[in-house]
Amino acid sequence: MNLQVYQTPQATAEAAAEAFAAVARQAVAERGVFRVALSGGSTPKLMYAALQGLDVPWAQVYIYFSDERTVGPDDPQSNYHTAKVGLLDVVPVPAEQVHRMEGERDPNDAARDYAALLPPQLDLVLLGMGDDGHTASLFPGTAGLKLGGRVIANEVPQQHTWRLSFTFGEVNAARERWLLVTGAAKAPVLAEIGRGEGEYPVRQVADPVWFLDAAAAQHLSPT
Template sequence: MKVLVSPTPEAAARLAAEHLARAAASAIAERGNFSVALSGGSTPKLMYQALRGLDIDWTHVHVYFSDERSVGPDSLDSNYLSAKTELLDHVGVPAGQVHRIQGERDPVQAAADYAALLPAQLDLVLLGMGDDGHTASLFPGTEGLQAGGRVVANWVPRLETWRLSFTFAEINAARERWLLVTGASKAGVLREVHNGIDGLQGHPVAGVHDAVWYLDTAAAAQLTL
């Protein structure tokens, strides 16, 4: 694990945003565009707000999503809507370069269609981690943990709903993977992941390889760095 610890959630989000701006500039200079997959949750909102004030050539950015709930784009539960209101409405990404997952459709077909429109390789996948160790919509004990391909329709029994999610194969195929994790409620799981306890089934985030972890002090409290 490459771990970067900041004193507060806001500071961790700001550091990730600054690094994303640098990654975007480098990718655009080298390849002409920057492809990034965003995630849901509360901590990414802090990063989205920080990104709004940074100098990024958004006209050369393509935005994707690492997962989505089985809802439409206007639902308050939609990861797309969160990114739209907190970031995309405030920056100049052309509408045709924002690629949402169509969570309102049949999940199996929506997963297949999203896999088909992804680029050959994403530059960056941004992820979070739940208190149960899930990342994207790959939850403990679900079939999606073992899924092949690029995008999976993952049934989550404890939530009684479908989720659409990147597979681990897709996440790990990106040029970079970053995890933004904050809060004391995450500290125990982070310690176990760091120490290799419980593995993929217990803590799905363990399936993300060679990631950069952006943590606040509370989340990192039980790590020995």
Template structure:
């Protein structure tokens, strides 16, 4: 397990942003553009704030999402809206360079439509981790854990809702995978993941680099 421990979530965001810049420079040099999938939750906001302070040519970046709730783009729970409000709008990301999952559509249709716009291989896929060990919207005991293809609709019984999510196949296709995880409430789960317990969905992610704060890393 490869990881970097930061003292605070804010410091984690800054460290992850530095890695973003390094990968951006390499991708632009090699391929002309940098393709990135963003994740949901509150932890990426610290990354967004750090990225907003960097001096990059944002026209070279194409943004995607690793999962989405089945809500419209302007809903408070939308992963897209979180990124738009905390990042895209502030640095002037062009709308045509952002590819959102259409959470307002039928989830199966939205998943199919999204798979059609993805690049062959993402340069960087961001993920988070829930206190139940889920990542993206790959929750424990759901059908998407064994799904093939790139993007699927996944019904999550414990939330009684549908989600749109990357499959493990799509996540693991990425050139780089960075997991951002914070919070003492997840420290036992992180230790089990490090010890390869086989109990948590996130263990299906291959060769990620983890950015964690001191609270979640207490038991490592």
């Protein structure tokens, strides 16, 4: 595992923000644009705040999302809404370069249309991990774990809902994949993953960089 471990969630978020800024500058220098998919969760909120003061070439940044709840863009549960309030309303990224998943629409239609607007390859996909080992909206036992394509509508019975989500094929096609995971509740699953155990969905992410706080990493064996 490629582990980056920091003492607190705040320190983890700040480190991820610094790394984000660095890869954005590199992508723009090499290819003229930086294409990134954001995610939901608590750690990204801290990262968004840390990004506001950093040197990021926002005029050349294109924003996408790795998953979304089936809610509208103004709903507090929306990943887009969280990113908008915490980052996109503050930094000078052009509005036409922000591409949200339309969670208020029929999920299958929204997934099809979102797949059509994605670029051939993303530079970075940011992900989190739930206590059950899910990532994006690819939950244990759901059909989406085995579906192909780029974006899917995934029924999540344990949440009594549908979600929009990248497939693992889309996640793993990106140039880089980062997992931002904090909190002691994640430690048992991470320990199993570190030992190569458990059928957790997140294990299907290819060669990720893990940004962890000490609480989440507490049961991992030193490498």
